[in-house]
Amino acid sequence: GDSVTQMEGPVTLSEEAFLTINCTYTATGYPSLFWYVQYPGEGLQLLLKATKADDKGSNKGFEATYRKETTSFHLEKGSVQVSDSAVYFCALPYPNTDKLIFGTGTRLQVFP
Amino acid sequence: DTAVSQTPKYLVTQMGNDKSIKCEQNLGHDTMYWYKQDSKKFLKIMFSYNNKELIINETVPNRFSPKSPDKAHLNLHINSLELGDSAVYFCASSQGGGRADTQYFGPGTRLTVL
Numbered sequence: 001g002d003s004v005t006q007m008e009g010p011v012t013l014s015e016e017a018f019l020t021i022n023c024t025y026t027a028t029g030y031p032s033l034f035w036y037v038q039y040p041g042e043g044l045q046l047l048l049k050a051t052k053a054d055d056k057g058s059n060k061g062f063e064a065t066y067r068k069e070t071t072s073f074h075l076e077k078g079s080v081q082v083s084d085s086a087v088y089f090c091a092l093p094y095p096n097t098d099k100l101i102f103g104t105g106t107r108l109q110v111f112p
Numbered sequence: 113d114t115a116v117s118q119t120p121k122y123l124v125t126q127m128g129n130d131k132s133i134k135c136e137q138n139l140g141h142d143t144m145y146w147y148k149q150d151s152k153k154f155l156k157i158m159f160s161y162n163n164k165e166l167i168i169n170e171t172v173p174n175r176f177s178p179k180s181p182d183k184a185h186l187n188l189h190i191n192s193l194e195l196g197d198s199a200v201y202f203c204a205s206s207q208g209g210g211r212a213d214t215q216y217f218g219p220g221t222r223l224t225v226l
Contacts, residue, residue, distance in 0.1 A: 034214075038153075043116070043202050043217030087153050098143050098160060098208050099168055100215060105153040 002027045004090050006103035013080055013110050021075040021106045023064075023090035033057075033066055033073040034091040034100070044089060047075075080110045115139050116218040118203050124224045125193055133188045133221045135203030143167075143208030144186040145215065146178060149200045161186050162208050190223075198225045 007022040025033065032051045036044040048057035050066035050073065057064050062077045073090060090103040116137045125131055137144060145168075146158040160168035164180040175191045190197060203218040 041219075043204075043219050044155075044215075045217065046214045049214070089155065097168070098145075098162070098206055098213070099157055102155045105155070107153070 002031070002092060002094060002101055004092055004101055004103040006088075006090050006106050008104070009087075009107035011106060011108045013108070015082055015110055015112050016079045017110075019075070019077040019080045019084075019108065021088055021090075021108070023073045023075065023103060025071050025073065025090070025092050027071075027092055028095050030068060031092045031095070033064070035062070035064055035073070035075050036089040036091060036102070038087045038089065038105070040086070047088070080108070082110045082112055084108060085110045116203055116205055116216050118201075118218040118221050120221060121219065122222050122224075124226065126226055127193055127195060129193050130189070130191045131193060131223070132190070133201055133203075133223075135186050135188070135218055137184055137203075137205040137216070139205055139216060141205040141207050141216070142183055143206050144180065144183070145204040145206075146186065146188050147202040147204060147217075149202060149220070151199070155202075159186075159188075193223075193225045195225050198223055 003026045034049045035047040037047040038044045048059040050057040053068040055066045064075045087105045089105045091100045143162045145160045158172045159178045161180045177189045180186045200220045204215040206215045207213040
């Protein structure tokens with residue numbers, strides 16, 4: 001069935017370092033793909049999304065490109081800040097439903 | 113204005129008790145959800161309602177009963193609480209219609225069962 005696999009965390013970086021969080025998916029067809037972020041003590045919020053192959057989603061300096069050849073949607077940021085410390089979830093919708101399948105989440109810790 | 117709100121934010125209770133968590137959204141969305149997040153941050157959908165009708169019911173013990181009095185509210189009632197119910201429960205909403213639109217999450221309710 002459809003699924004999402006994320007790299008395990010925590011990912012620990014110094015401020016201004018380059019970030020990559022890997023996400024690969026298995027899906028029927030070409031669903032939209034999402035990255036959600038959960039800041040400490042808060043609910044999840046959409047970070048970015050891509051609706052079709054080769055689309056690039058971007059927001060707050062984060063980017064992810066929908067690559068159907070490698071079935072990947074890796075999250076990247078060129079220069080992380082302490083305020084980016086959070087848990088990041090990759091997600092895709094279950095076919096023809098509103099249900100989202102979330103990855104296991106990757107904790108990012110950024111130190112000054 | 114808060115888009116998706118939940119009450120209470122924290123809930124501490126004894127095993128065997130019955131408790132409810134309330135959720136309201138002011139986004140005009142048709143679909144609402146309940147998720148459970150465990151201590152390792154794993155997020156699992158429990159229920160989904162569309163216009164007050166249950167459309168997703170994952171394998172959840174029947175001690176959990178969602179109730180949707182109208183499409184802006186989705187409450188979660190839990191009977192006979194167990195230790196394993198301790199988690200953070202999130203309510204969310206989306207436009208719905210099978211389009212997998214962006215989901216908007218509430219701030220969560222941290223339930224601790226002693």
